[in-house]
Amino acid sequence: MKRLIDKIALITGAASGLGAADARLLAEHGARVVITDINHIQGEALAAEIPGALFLVHDVADEAQWISVLDQVKQRFGRLDILVNNAGFVNFSTVEEQSLEQFRRHLQVMTEGTFLGCKHAIPLMREKGGAIINISSVAAVKGIAEVFAYTAAKGAIASMGRSIAIHCQNQGYRIRCNTILPGAHDTPMTAKALIELAGADTDALTQLQEVGQGKPEDVANLVLFLASDESRQINGAQLVIDNGETIK
Numbered sequence: 001m002k003r004l005i006d007k008i009a010l011i012t013g014a015a016s017g018l019g020a021a022d023a024r025l026l027a028e029h030g031a032r033v034v035i036t037d038i039n040h041i042q043g044e045a046l047a048a049e050i051p052g053a054l055f056l057v058h059d060v061a062d063e064a065q066w067i068s069v070l071d072q073v074k075q076r077f078g079r080l081d082i083l084v085n086n087a088g089f090v091n092f093s094t095v096e097e098q099s100l101e102q103f104r105r106h107l108q109v110m111t112e113g114t115f116l117g118c119k120h121a122i123p124l125m126r127e128k129g130g131a132i133i134n135i136s137s138v139a140a141v142k143g144i145a146e147v148f149a150y151t152a153a154k155g156a157i158a159s160m161g162r163s164i165a166i167h168c169q170n171q172g173y174r175i176r177c178n179t180i181l182p183g184a185h186d187t188p189m190t191a192k193a194l195i196e197l198a199g200a201d202t203d204a205l206t207q208l209q210e211v212g213q214g215k216p217e218d219v220a221n222l223v224l225f226l227a228s229d230e231s232r233q234i235n236g237a238q239l240v241i242d243n244g245e246t247i248k
């Protein structure tokens with residue numbers, strides 16, 4: 001059974017990895033998907049594969065681009081039902097090594113990008129209601145020395161989600177806002193990270209890969225659930241998806 005018939009969904013950073021899996025699954029369930037990303041080659045290729053999909057070039061750290069993207073969504077569809085703030089990246093640095101410039105870039109793309117998406121999408125969603133799904137990480141709740149700036153950015157995303165959910169409820173908007181905290185999933189980002197962490201040590205790389213990564217489709221199934229009316233009582237939640245890794 002299709003669970004998102006006629007819904008309009010915007011997914012950021014959807015040219016690759018988790019976002020691409022979200023776009024495919026939401027479209028399979030009847031949503032019209034708007035794929036946005038800075039990577040226009042992969043983004044356009046993906047949109048060409050998905051019936052009815054639209055690709056827009058979009059740097060989520062840029063407020064003017066958010067306004068333009070959402071304006072195009074409004075012109076074309078008249079509203080937005082689902083927003084998935086997924087775009088992200090990771091660089092490796094401990095607190096001692098971290099440059100201020102790279103720290104700020106993590107916050108600009110992930111924290112400010114998510115804030116700007118919510119701020120500018122809510123006016124397009126509030127009349128009919130909808131679902132906002134923000135992609136944080138288990139890095140929001142774990143100490144991970146090597147990705148200091150990433151933990152800061154993802155922690156802020158997780159906290160913001162609660163305030164956004166309560167704001168929308170206070171205003172009577174019927175917009176739910178939930179946060180997903182994925183553990184390791186098999187995407188280009190993780191592959192790059194594993195290689196950086198393991199360096200030339202192939203044994204270490206094999207060991208890391210055996211940790212038990214999930215597939216992008218595993219996260220996409222949770223996005224689908226949070227986007228659909230089946231999750232109507234779930235609001236302001238932080239859902240860890242890591243096959244129990246965080247609680248060990």
Ligand SMILES: NC(=O)c1ccc[n+]([C@@H]2O[C@H](COP(=O)([O-])OP(=O)(O)OC[C@H]3O[C@@H](n4cnc5c(N)ncnc54)[C@H](O)[C@@H]3O)[C@@H](O)[C@H]2O)c1
Nearest residue numbers: 013016017018038059060086087088137182184185187189
């Ligand atoms: N894969 C995992 O194990 C994992 C775990 C926890 C959280 N996450 C989060 O999931 C999200 C997706 O990650 P992924 O693993 O699919 O990585 P990925 O590298 O495959 O995809 C990330 C996408 O974001 C895009 N992007 C980067 N900066 C952008 C910007 N400024 N504006 C717009 N798009 C931008 C990239 O071009 C890319 O297409 C990220 O937020 C990541 O932090 C991933």
